[in-house]
Amino acid sequence: xxxxxxxxxxxxxxxxxxxxxxxxxxxxxxxxxxxxxxxxxxxxxxxxxxxxxxxxxxxxxxxxxxxxxxxxxxxxxxxxxxxxxxxxxxxxxxxxxxxxxxxxxxxxxxxxxxxxxxxxxxxxxxxxxxxxxxxxxxxxxxxxxxxxxxxxxxxxxxxxxxxxxxxxxxxxxxxxxxxxxxxxxxxxxxxxxxxxxxxxxxxxxxxxxxxxxxxxxxxxxxxxxxxxxxxxxxxxxxxxxxxxxxxxxxxxxxxxxxxxxxxxxxxxxxxxxxxxxxxxxxxxxxxxxxxxxxxxxxxxxxxxxxxxxxxxxxxxxxxxxxxxxxxxxxxxxxxxxxxxxxxxxxxxxxxxxxxxxxxxxxxxxxxxxxxxxxxxxxxxxxxxxxxxxxxxxxxxxxxxxxxxxxxxxxxxxxxxxxxxxxxxxxxxxxxxxxxxxxxxxxxxxxxxxxxx
Amino acid sequence: xxxxxxxxxxxxxxxxxxxxxxxxxxxxxxxxxxxxxxxxxxxxxxxxxxxxxxxxxxxxxxxxxxxxxxxxxxxxxxxxxxxxxxxxxxxxxxxxxxxxxxxxxxxxxxxxxxxxxxxxxxxxxxxxxxxxxxxxxxxxxxxxxxxxxxxxxxxxxxxxxxxxxxxxxxxxxxxxxxxxxxxxxxxxxxxxxxxxxxxxxxxxxxxxxxxxxxxxxxxxxxxxxxxxxxxxxxxxxxxxxxxxxxxxxxxxxxxxxxxxxxxxxxxxxxxxxxxxxxxxxxxxxxxxxxxxxxxxxxxxxxxxxxxxxxxxxxxxxxxxxxxxxxxxxxxxxxxxxxxxxxxxxxxxxxxxxxxxxxxxxxxxxxxxxxxxxxxxxxxxxxxxxxxxxxxxxxxxxxxxxxxxxxxxxxxxxxxxxxxxxxxxxxxxxxxxxxxxxxxxxxxxxxxxxxxx
Numbered sequence: 001x002x003x004x005x006x007x008x009x010x011x012x013x014x015x016x017x018x019x020x021x022x023x024x025x026x027x028x029x030x031x032x033x034x035x036x037x038x039x040x041x042x043x044x045x046x047x048x049x050x051x052x053x054x055x056x057x058x059x060x061x062x063x064x065x066x067x068x069x070x071x072x073x074x075x076x077x078x079x080x081x082x083x084x085x086x087x088x089x090x091x092x093x094x095x096x097x098x099x100x101x102x103x104x105x106x107x108x109x110x111x112x113x114x115x116x117x118x119x120x121x122x123x124x125x126x127x128x129x130x131x132x133x134x135x136x137x138x139x140x141x142x143x144x145x146x147x148x149x150x151x152x153x154x155x156x157x158x159x160x161x162x163x164x165x166x167x168x169x170x171x172x173x174x175x176x177x178x179x180x181x182x183x184x185x186x187x188x189x190x191x192x193x194x195x196x197x198x199x200x201x202x203x204x205x206x207x208x209x210x211x212x213x214x215x216x217x218x219x220x221x222x223x224x225x226x227x228x229x230x231x232x233x234x235x236x237x238x239x240x241x242x243x244x245x246x247x248x249x250x251x252x253x254x255x256x257x258x259x260x261x262x263x264x265x266x267x268x269x270x271x272x273x274x275x276x277x278x279x280x281x282x283x284x285x286x287x288x289x290x291x292x293x294x295x296x297x298x299x300x301x302x303x304x305x306x307x308x309x310x311x312x313x314x315x316x317x318x319x320x321x322x323x324x325x326x327x328x329x330x331x332x333x334x335x336x337x338x339x340x341x342x343x344x345x346x347x348x349x350x351x352x353x354x355x356x357x358x359x360x361x362x363x364x365x366x367x368x369x370x371x372x373x374x375x376x377x378x379x380x381x382x383x384x385x386x387x388x389x390x391x392x393x394x395x396x397x398x399x400x401x402x403x404x405x406x407x408x409x410x411x412x413x414x415x416x417x418x419x420x421x422x423x424x425x426x427x428x429x430x431x432x433x434x435x436x437x438x439x440x441x442x443x444x445x446x447x448x449x450x451x452x
Numbered sequence: 453x454x455x456x457x458x459x460x461x462x463x464x465x466x467x468x469x470x471x472x473x474x475x476x477x478x479x480x481x482x483x484x485x486x487x488x489x490x491x492x493x494x495x496x497x498x499x500x501x502x503x504x505x506x507x508x509x510x511x512x513x514x515x516x517x518x519x520x521x522x523x524x525x526x527x528x529x530x531x532x533x534x535x536x537x538x539x540x541x542x543x544x545x546x547x548x549x550x551x552x553x554x555x556x557x558x559x560x561x562x563x564x565x566x567x568x569x570x571x572x573x574x575x576x577x578x579x580x581x582x583x584x585x586x587x588x589x590x591x592x593x594x595x596x597x598x599x600x601x602x603x604x605x606x607x608x609x610x611x612x613x614x615x616x617x618x619x620x621x622x623x624x625x626x627x628x629x630x631x632x633x634x635x636x637x638x639x640x641x642x643x644x645x646x647x648x649x650x651x652x653x654x655x656x657x658x659x660x661x662x663x664x665x666x667x668x669x670x671x672x673x674x675x676x677x678x679x680x681x682x683x684x685x686x687x688x689x690x691x692x693x694x695x696x697x698x699x700x701x702x703x704x705x706x707x708x709x710x711x712x713x714x715x716x717x718x719x720x721x722x723x724x725x726x727x728x729x730x731x732x733x734x735x736x737x738x739x740x741x742x743x744x745x746x747x748x749x750x751x752x753x754x755x756x757x758x759x760x761x762x763x764x765x766x767x768x769x770x771x772x773x774x775x776x777x778x779x780x781x782x783x784x785x786x787x788x789x790x791x792x793x794x795x796x797x798x799x800x801x802x803x804x805x806x807x808x809x810x811x812x813x814x815x816x817x818x819x820x821x822x823x824x825x826x827x828x829x830x831x832x833x834x835x836x837x838x839x840x841x842x843x844x845x846x847x848x849x850x851x852x853x854x855x856x857x858x859x860x861x862x863x864x865x866x867x868x869x870x871x872x873x874x875x876x877x878x879x880x881x882x883x884x885x886x887x888x889x890x891x892x893x894x895x896x897x898x899x900x901x902x903x904x
Binding site for chain 1: 510776779819849853865881883
């Protein structure tokens with residue numbers, strides 16, 4: 001049995017390893033146009049920051065290790081075409097194209113950075129995107145020689161890089177074209193992020209929202225600055241574009257495989273595409289949102305891993321459903337943890353819920369403890385049913401804990417009333433006597449006219 | 453309307469404040485034999501440690517603040533008797549006894565330290581228990597002048613004090629009579645605690661299990677050491693008895709109020725005792741365990757708070773059910789966070805479940821991140837139904853997060869299969885790609901023969 005996997009970063013690598021364990025006699029091959037396979041791209045900002053100095057720490061499994069377990073990895077091998085009618089793919093290898101047969105194919109082509117059409121974008125060195133190992137190496141090298149940088153985009157990769165640059169003493173300006181950094185959050189929560197970051201003493205960065213970069217400036221191919229949509233110019237020695245990612249669907253699309261409304265490859269719960277014997281998983285594939293039941297495209301490493309495993313199981317004939325995602329995420333920028341799960345109020349409204357919400361600002365521990373931090377917590381519920389819809393938390397590291405506590409409530413389809421009966425752990429070193437989550441639920445009980 | 457509350461630390465103080473808000477015209481009185489009211493006794497170990505230096509930080513609300521909101525607090529006022537047939541209590545005030553009428557009575561008498569019958573226990577100074585503000589002040593004073601201490605009992609107060617003493621350079625020996633420190637945990641988890649603590653470099657403490665103190669040694673009323681059940685003698689300048697607490701039920705018992713099988717005051721979900729117009733809440737009252745449905749006695753500050761609120765609401769005629777507890781708790785000793793929720797495997801077995809369990813040892817973040825810690829996580833489920841029963845975690849601060857994530861699963865009565873679909877937050881700085889909780893659930897799915 002020939003099992004071919006296109007792409008080998010997270011879901012592809014996971015799928016390969018899993019399917020080989022399940023079907024030891026199958027021929028398992030990974031084709032990727034990348035120079036590396038099986039690595040943690042989520043770790044690139046921390047490598048750039050210098051949290052560790054050897055980028056090979058990001059490599060989960062080398063081609064040699066794959067080989068040792070009987071999996072062939074073909075690096076620098078661009079797949080040019082999928083030919084579903086003949087169960088082949090066309091691969092451009094080192095020097096020539098060849099047809100490779102598959103019995104089962106897994107598309108794990110991932111996502112690529114979006115490069116906005118900004119004047120001068122192709123004219124200068126030192127304009128980067130962050131996705132692959134080489135990107136991280138180059139950005140780090142340049143950062144260590146720079147005093148001024150610009151980050152374009154204030155999503156999570158943008159703010160993770162902001163932390164990296166700031167901690168390395170590089171004066172950084174971050175420009176976000178939307179009215180809020182971390183556009184995935186509700187506006188008030190984004191404001192809470194901004195307020196915390198801007199409160200840092202002697203900060204060596206500036207945050208701009210509602211500002212686009214209209215032009216890259218430079219000479220002799222070297223970037224020297226950016227021009228913004230409001231006509232200002234800022235000097236910089238490097239710029240990183242963190243303007244989001246798009247799913248790599250061209251191969252699938254050209255092969256007539258169904259693309260979903262989200263723009264990513266449509267798959268069912270078994271990770272099957274619309275084409276026979278072809279599966280897709282990871283950042284190139286759509287997911288189902290567990291709270292809304294809608295198809296969404298939320299590309300994250302943890303999901304990619306689970307989907308890779310699930311695709312592999314179904315390829316091997318072991319039934320596996322991937323239920324979907326809650327959109328749970330966490331990130332950090334300097335003094336601020338940002339975490340969310342489920343639907344934002346805005347999303348809930350758009351989908352047709354009647355959301356009610358509460359925002360509480362609380363200490364994360366009992367106030368008399370040293371290093372007590374603050375958390376801004378937003379919880380969203382449906383007014384009609386009282387069902388929990390989502391939570392967002394911004395603040396100290398304890399923000400993360402509260403959001404994960406809500407994930408299980410979402411999986412269990414709890415109402416705010418049910419959740420308000422929760423018995424969370426308490427100790428002065430870990431939380432106030434009544435946890436902020438329970439404060440929030442209590443208020444939501446009133447807003448949904450439930451007795452708690 | 454006369455509302456009388458006996459006891460004013462956590463649940464009593466909460467009940468008083470809440471009932472006065474609901475019934476502004478009621479006469480609300482707190483009687484306590486304590487010298488303080490409304491304080492965080494959970495914070496005493498941190499005050500002793502010196503995490504803050506002013507003990508008044510532990511006081512939530514002073515008698516004057518209560519007075520200002522129309523609540524009378526009678527300190528140093530021992531209630532000698534409850535007379536349910538005439539709706540009075542008998543109070544021994546500063547100099548004379550008096551009858552005080554109530555329309556509704558809330559018993560919030562709390563719990564007291566257990567003092568084991570050890571030879572010499574009454575003969576020496578510098579033998580302490582930890583419960584009240586004065587205890588904390590005295591222990592701290594003595595600790596600051598001591599080089600050697602003994603702690604008797606390895607439950608959470610014992611190990612919190614161990615941290616306090618260790619951090620203050622006091623060489624400390626902790627003796628636990630049972631085979632494990634933190635006896636509330638399953639044995640393997642207790643071993644994990646011990647292993648972590650014993651791995652601390654240049655540690656200035658010794659942990660003894662299966663060892664009892666048989667005698668306090670000293671002369672002229674001054675403690676100079678302890679003798680253990682195995683005949684050894686250890687020098688020390690102070691000893692703290694942390695051998696657990698017992699509910700203060702004498703008043704209720706003498707008044708003919710029903711005492712439950714757990715030894716604490718029986719209450720229904722409305723916090724009503726068996727006697728008309730008499731409620732009980734906090735550490736003196738029984739609780740219902742949400743997972744087992746059984747009555748338990750797990751005295752904790754967060755529960756006391758919620759029960760006080762609930763009792764107050766029912767006193768005021770606002771219907772409130774207190775569902776019960778999960779037995780969730782967290783504490784810390786030096787490098788080790790210890791958290792648990794739900795049933796241990798031992799408890800589950802005793803109650804009649806057919807528990808299966810898994811223990812995973814994992815990093816709490818992606819291994820390449822700095823300060824990555826380790827977590828030992830145990831999850832318990834029922835083999836027949838697949839229902840989650842409980843979780844225990846020992847390790848870095850991330851242990852706390854995993855346990856709280858499980859609490860919501862317990863409240864929602866999730867099976868391991870359902871929980872295994874959870875979408876937990878992921879970032880290298882916060883967790884491995886696949887969280888240890890999900891690893892554990894996956895294994896439990898296999899053990900309960902469920903497909904996840």
